[in-house]
Amino acid sequence: MSNVPPPSNYSSSYPPLFRPNSTPTHVVDQDDPTTHNPGSDPLPVIDLHGLNHDAKHTLAEACKVWGIFRLVNHGIPITLLNQLHDHAKELLSLSFESKQALRSGSMSYFWGTPALTPSGLAIATERSPSSLSINWVEGFNVPLSQLSVLQADGDPILDTFRHLLDEYGRHQSRVATTIFKAMAENLNLLGQEKCKSYISPSTGFIRVYRYPRCSESNHNNQASAWGMDAHTDSSVISILNHHDQVGGLEVYKGHKWLDIKPIPNTLVVNLGDMMQAMSDDEYKSVKHRVKANKYDDRISIGYFVFPAQNGVIQSSKYKPFTYSDFQAQVQKDLMTMGFKVGLDRFKLNKAS
């Protein structure tokens, strides 16, 4: 990690609000201090190859106690991880205007929030700029099912990106379905009719994120800004790839925020709200957030997979609902209240 400032014209690639010395906005204050865990990685480790054997029990424990784990032996070639990371970095260093112009076909560019409408528009910046806090993040959203119609129009950067995402997406889908199968088996869901729609690889999408460096002048000398506010994912499974060495992910565990440092050639897998519901709350949709770094941009790549849109999720803790119902409710809450309520909206027997 270097503290050398990037070249002076570099900031034209940032959204205007994120450029050093631009007028500050209402960024979120950082309260709850993080527990730094020097040296050791706090996450449980799961070996994907071991899932047919002993690792299945370790997986169950990790899902119950943590809702997040580090995945090793994932079978994704390191060359692909390197290429995708370098390419994402190149794409995100294009000028802000070029990135906005790339919002075509199935791929969309967003900034200021990870909360997007189903068509890929950023809710905070496009719809209701005053009601949501700005997150120090930008990125591209790419639904994998529409990758083949991503219009590269002869643009070699986009064309390479499409090929890399295609290969990477297949690996992510393989990894997610393997993990889901082991979880479903552990939960005795495997073989049940309802379970068939619980994970649908065609819903998978990839986000490539850049969290621009956020120096103090960016935000009125507050401690620092959030790259992403504390949240749970709405997915069944999310798979994060932190290929560069700039950390920032924090996980909430035992009333503390823990620092999750990047470890090369590993993936971080977290469970989302859908998995929590399917497991009757046995497994956790873990709360996490991302801190913006003062000196360096951070690139991270996420894969998110969901149940089939109209498959009904049946559990002992929630009213039956489809992922479409859930997504519509989340969008409504974000637009009207400025935050996601999430699974609580669907809970049975809420304390009266």
Ligand SMILES: O=C(O)CCC(=O)C(=O)O
């Ligand atoms: O960038 C990261 O490490 C986390 C991203 C994340 O939490 C999300 O996209 O939901």
Ligand SMILES: [Fe+2]
């Ligand atoms: Fe997340």
